[in-house]
Amino acid sequence: MAKSLWMEDAVTLHELFVAGEVRATDIVEHHLERLNARDPVIRAFLHVAAEQARAQAAVQDRWSPAERAERPLSGVPVAIKDNIVTETMPTTAASRILQNFYAPYNATVVDKLYEAGAIVIGKTNLDEFAMGSSTEHSAFYPTRNPWALDRVPGGSSGGSAAAVAAGMVPLALGSDTGGSIRQPSAYCGIIGMKPTYGRVSRYGLIAFASSLDQIGPMARRVRDLRALYDVIAGPDPRDATSLPDTTDATPLSRPWRIGVPREYFGEGLDPEIRHVLDRHLSQLRAEGHEIRDISLPHTRFAIAAYYLIAPAEASSNLSRYDGIRYGFRRESRDLVTLYEATRDEGFGPEVKRRILLGTHALSSGYYDAYYLTAQKVRTLIRRDFDDAFHTVDFVVTPTTPEVAFRLGERSDDPLTMYLGDIYTVTANLAGLPAISLPVGWAHGLPVGVQWLAKPLADHQLLEAAEALEGLLPPVRFPEEVEG
Amino acid sequence: MSAAFDVIIGLEVHVELKTASKLFCGCSTAFGSAPNSQTCPVCLGMPGVLPVLNREAVRLAVRSALALNCTVRPYSKFDRKQYFYPDLPKAYQISQYDLPLAEYGWVNIRPSGQDVKRVGIRRIHLEEDAGKLNHLGQRLGDAVGSLVDLNRAGVPLIEIVSEPDMRSAEEARLYLTELRAVLSYLDVSDLRMEEGSLRCDANVSLRPRGYTGSLEELPRVEIKNVNSIRNVQRGIEYEIARQAELLSRGERIVRETRGFDDVSGRTYSQRSKEEAHDYRYFPEPDLPPLVLQSEWIEKERAALPPLPDAIRQDLIARGIPDKDVEVLVLDREAYQYWKEASPAFSDDRLLVNWMLSDVSRLLNAQGRTFGDCPVRPRQLVELLTLIQEGTLSGRMAKEVLDAMFETGQDAKTVVKQKGLSQITDESALMQVVQRVLEAHAHVVEDYLSGKDKALAYLVGQVMKETRGQAKPDLVNRLLKEAIRGGQTVSG
Numbered sequence: 008m009a010k011s012l013w014m015e016d017a018v019t020l021h022e023l024f025v026a027g028e029v030r031a032t033d034i035v036e037h038h039l040e041r042l043n044a045r046d047p048v049i050r051a052f053l054h055v056a057a058e059q060a061r062a063q064a065a066v067q068d069r070w071s072p073a074e075r076a077e078r079p080l081s082g083v084p085v086a087i088k089d090n091i092v093t094e095t096m097p098t099t100a101a102s103r104i105l106q107n108f109y110a111p112y113n114a115t116v117v118d119k120l121y122e123a124g125a126i127v128i129g130k131t132n133l134d135e136f137a138m139g140s141s142t143e144h145s146a147f148y149p150t151r152n153p154w155a156l157d158r159v160p161g162g163s164s165g166g167s168a169a170a171v172a173a174g175m176v177p178l179a180l181g182s183d184t185g186g187s188i189r190q191p192s193a194y195c196g197i198i199g200m201k202p203t204y205g206r207v208s209r210y211g212l213i214a215f216a217s218s219l220d221q222i223g224p225m226a227r228r229v230r231d232l233r234a235l236y237d238v239i240a241g242p243d244p245r246d247a248t249s250l251p252d253t254t255d256a257t258p259l260s261r262p263w264r265i266g267v268p269r270e271y272f273g274e275g276l277d278p279e280i281r282h283v284l285d286r287h288l289s290q291l292r293a294e295g296h297e298i299r300d301i302s303l304p305h306t307r308f309a310i311a312a313y314y315l316i317a318p319a320e321a322s323s324n325l326s327r328y329d330g331i332r333y334g335f336r337r338e339s340r341d342l343v344t345l346y347e348a349t350r351d352e353g354f355g356p357e358v359k360r361r362i363l364l365g366t367h368a369l370s371s372g373y374y375d376a377y378y379l380t381a382q383k384v385r386t387l388i389r390r391d392f393d394d395a396f397h398t399v400d401f402v403v404t405p406t407t408p409e410v411a412f413r414l415g416e417r418s419d420d421p422l423t424m425y426l427g428d429i430y431t432v433t434a435n436l437a438g439l440p441a442i443s444l445p446v447g448w449a450h451g452l453p454v455g456v457q458w459l460a461k462p463l464a465d466h467q468l469l470e471a472a473e474a475l476e477g478l479l480p481p482v483r484f485p486e487e488v489e490g
Numbered sequence: 491m492s493a494a495f496d497v498i499i500g501l502e503v504h505v506e507l508k509t510a511s512k513l514f515c516g517c518s519t520a521f522g523s524a525p526n527s528q529t530c531p532v533c534l535g536m537p538g539v540l541p542v543l544n545r546e547a548v549r550l551a552v553r554s555a556l557a558l559n560c561t562v563r564p565y566s567k568f569d570r571k572q573y574f575y576p577d578l579p580k581a582y583q584i585s586q587y588d589l590p591l592a593e594y595g596w597v598n599i600r601p602s603g604q605d606v607k608r609v610g611i612r613r614i615h616l617e618e619d620a621g622k623l624n625h626l627g628q629r630l631g632d633a634v635g636s637l638v639d640l641n642r643a644g645v646p647l648i649e650i651v652s653e654p655d656m657r658s659a660e661e662a663r664l665y666l667t668e669l670r671a672v673l674s675y676l677d678v679s680d681l682r683m684e685e686g687s688l689r690c691d692a693n694v695s696l697r698p699r700g701y702t703g704s705l706e707e708l709p710r711v712e713i714k715n716v717n718s719i720r721n722v723q724r725g726i727e728y729e730i731a732r733q734a735e736l737l738s739r740g741e742r743i744v745r746e747t748r749g750f751d752d753v754s755g756r757t758y759s760q761r762s763k764e765e766a767h768d769y770r771y772f773p774e775p776d777l778p779p780l781v782l783q784s785e786w787i788e789k790e791r792a793a794l795p796p797l798p799d800a801i802r803q804d805l806i807a808r809g810i811p812d813k814d815v816e817v818l819v820l821d822r823e824a825y826q827y828w829k830e831a832s833p834a835f836s837d838d839r840l841l842v843n844w845m846l847s848d849v850s851r852l853l854n855a856q857g858r859t860f861g862d863c864p865v866r867p868r869q870l871v872e873l874l875t876l877i878q879e880g881t882l883s884g885r886m887a888k889e890v891l892d893a894m895f896e897t898g899q900d901a902k903t904v905v906k907q908k909g910l911s912q913i914t915d916e917s918a919l920m921q922v923v924q925r926v927l928e929a930h931a932h933v934v935e936d937y938l939s940g941k942d943k944a945l946a947y948l949v950g951q952v953m954k955e956t957r958g959q960a961k962p963d964l965v966n967r968l969l970k971e972a973i974r975g976g977q978t979v980s981g
């Protein structure tokens with residue numbers, strides 16, 4: 008094993024493997040070695056499937072060059088967020104209520120990964136049931152930010168973001184309900200994308216908020232992100248909300264018209280992040296693109312709407328964890344006590360908080376005032392974007408108002424944590440594709456820029472991101488950084 | 491009875507649709523399989539699963555709605571009805587709340603001695619069934635445990651909600667009977683109350699004369715889980731009497747859910763509405779709205795089979811008595827039997843008469859229905875034709891029918907085997923007649939002296955000699971001719 012293969016990007020690894028220059032086994036061993044070196048501190052993984060990965064690699068090493076080339080991710084290690092179900096590995100959603108749970112089926116995206124030749128390294132940590140922005144709300148242990156071990160990696164896909172940033176895998180799947188891919192990507196200095204709602208099958212994604220959830224790719228390079236996106240996207244007969252394949256062949260013409268919504272650059276935005284964003288925008292201007300000041304007036308209602316809709320759906324989606332059929336169960340003398348004890352001991356405080364919020368929002372007498380009003384706000388937010396995309400091709404915003412915060416800093420302050428989602432929730436409420444790119448540094452920590460496009464313009468967004476990559480800082484690894 | 495109140499009854503009927511697979515997954519809907527053998531991650535409510543709507547279930551539901559004169563909504567949606575119970579894997583039932591599949595239909599009923607009455611249907615919606623709990627122990631109260639069987643979880647149902655238009659237990663029975671008849675012609679459900687593929691909850695309230703408030707505000711009692719139409723009627727009758735008694739004593743009627751005990755014939759309190767659930771309905775985010783094209787709806791309407799009201803008219807026009815018409819219409823299998831036999835036979839009244847008397851008697855004795863009658867319509871027609879032709883007497887035909895039921899053989903085969911053919915050959919019969927006259931000369935004299943009864947005796951003797959195979963009116967004629975002829979000869 009000469010050069011450290013863990014530093015390579017996914018597409019390069021695949022090409023080396025197809026060309027017969029490296030064995031899948033070597034790729035896997037390099038990554039496992041890296042993982043074993045870094046993860047005891049970072050704790051990105053909840054489950055490492057070393058033996059399965061080795062076995063997969065051994066099989067692939069016997070493939071002909073044609074067989075290797077046929078599968079776009081052959082030889083490429085991938086990590087999967089642990090709220091995406093897998094038959095051969097436990098799926099816990101980082102919750103005690105699903106500790107040691109093995110699903111009897113694979114999520115559609117997992118089947119697609121295997122079909123594409125991806126080598127699944129393991130399952131990554133998250134905030135319990137994807138509810139949180141720091142991965143501290145995992146029932147098992149928090150994940151640390153590879154760039155600053157005393158800081159959070161963001162969340163809820165914090166395990167996936169940290170694993171990719173630290174070089175344990177070149178690719179990972181996350182899920183994004185209100186920013187859960189983009190925010191940790193920004194905090195960890197990688198690229199993360201939330202596709203258009205319906206582009207990636209949700210079958211096998213443990214539901215948090217069904218109308219907002221979307222699985223998406225995370226990577227260090229846009230090319231890799233795109234390769235993973237192409238594998239997982241597409242209609243699925245098992246997901247009635249998945250969209251038919253629409254080939255939007257409209258080529259992206261230059262210069263791009265870029266909308267900068269003033270509501271995203273106001274109070275609460277860290278001035279250093281603002282500075283990084285300003286530099287990004289002037290680079291774009293220098294490239295000949297057109298920067299336009301736009302307004303998305305209903306943005307200020309987004310957090311309120313989001314924190315009604317998401318908990319409402321979550322309260323319903325999480326009702327099935329009742330101790331009757333699978334998962335954790337606290338034996339009790341009668342049914343009601345069994346439900347209460349099971350759910351009391353099985354769920355963590357953040358999950359309970361949201362179940363209570365959501366149950367209340369859907370209660371008879373409150374439904375109209377809360378849930379229905381929130382849905383109306385959602386329509387208005389969607390309309391804001393529709394209007395904006397009449398005049399611009401992309402909307403550019405900061406991904407987060409602040410850089411990664413310290414572990415424990417927000418534990419007792421859920422409201423501040425919720426407000427951190429302010430720039431990301433609108434894409435979920437409006438169903439738009441959005442991507443976070445590592446655009447620079449502030450306070451010695453990564454800063455993300457968010458690019459949004461109109462619904463179904465996922466490919467234009469990826470194309471733009473690929474073109475932008477030259478403007479971004481080069482890929483680095485948090486080698487010397489220690490907390 | 492000039493009571494001080496009106497009876498107000500509304501029914502909620504659940505009908506399991508006869509699809510091969512469940513409403514939101516591919517599992518079989520077959521009844522009676524080993525517990526939990528017809529389940530998958532979707533209907534078990536495993537983490538991460540999503541529902542996919544069964545097209546056929548939508549079609550059957552629309553078919554039902556159209557046959558019940560409902561307006562099918564071009565746009566409806568699904569909602570989650572949420573409550574915790576071990577037979578409900580997701581802890582919510584996917585149902586339809588504020589935008590149901592269909593609305594505003596009706597069914598005609600025929601209370602005896604009254605005009606046809608229209609009972610309104612408020613709405614029909616599509617939803618999934620729950621599983622079943624099997625309690626270990628004698629009664630629920632002292633059950634030592636419960637086993638969950640989720641084979642039925644996710645089976646498609648339609649819920650048909652009537653308007654509160656019925657005024658007596660009898661009207662409720664007629665409504666249910668007619669509803670079941672309409673659905674039976676559509677072939678959308680097995681409609682077996684004992685297997686739960688047809689279930690009925692009855693809402694009963696009494697409205698004091700002079701009450702001017704809304705029906706909604708009347709204290710209403712819901713009788714749940716009644717397992718036969720007869721018991722729905724009994725439960726309502728009991729409930730009317732119970733509530734009337736309470737009112738007469740000046741007591742308050744509590745709004746509640748009551749069960750029906752078919753042994754005692756009484757209803758008993760299950761839970762009061764005060765402790766009722768808040769189902770926290772909200773739109774199902776995993777399913778897009780159900781959009782039905784009007785062309786498709788019209789195609790389904792055009793494909794509806796003849797329904798009871800049209801069938802009634804047809805049968806009455808053929809001269810079949812009203813009473814028989816009702817029996818035929820309400821038993822789809824009998825009607826289809828009749829329909830298959832009728833074109834091949836000229837006398838509809840005779841056909842219906844035989845079907846509803848002798849054939850029905852034999853079917854009942856064997857616990858069969860017209861659908862699995864061992865004598866096929868073609869065979870019955872052959873038998874009746876032998877009567878019409880005079881080959882068989884009615885009495886002989888009954889004997890033949892018995893044998894056909896036993897063996898499944900055709901009428902002619904039975905007749906041949908038993909040597910049962912009626913003697914219609916006059917010369918053969920004349921020989922018997924002559925023999926009888928010779929043997930009973932004194933009876934002939936009695937007859938000639940004016941004793942009419944004597945002829946009947948002679949007929950009986952001929953019938954006896956022919957083992958009943960002679961046609962009585964023929965024997966009668968031949969006897970008279972022979973006696974008259976004898977007189978001529980001797981005179």
Ligand SMILES: [Zn+2]
Binds near residue numbers: 528531644
């Ligand atoms: Zn199933």
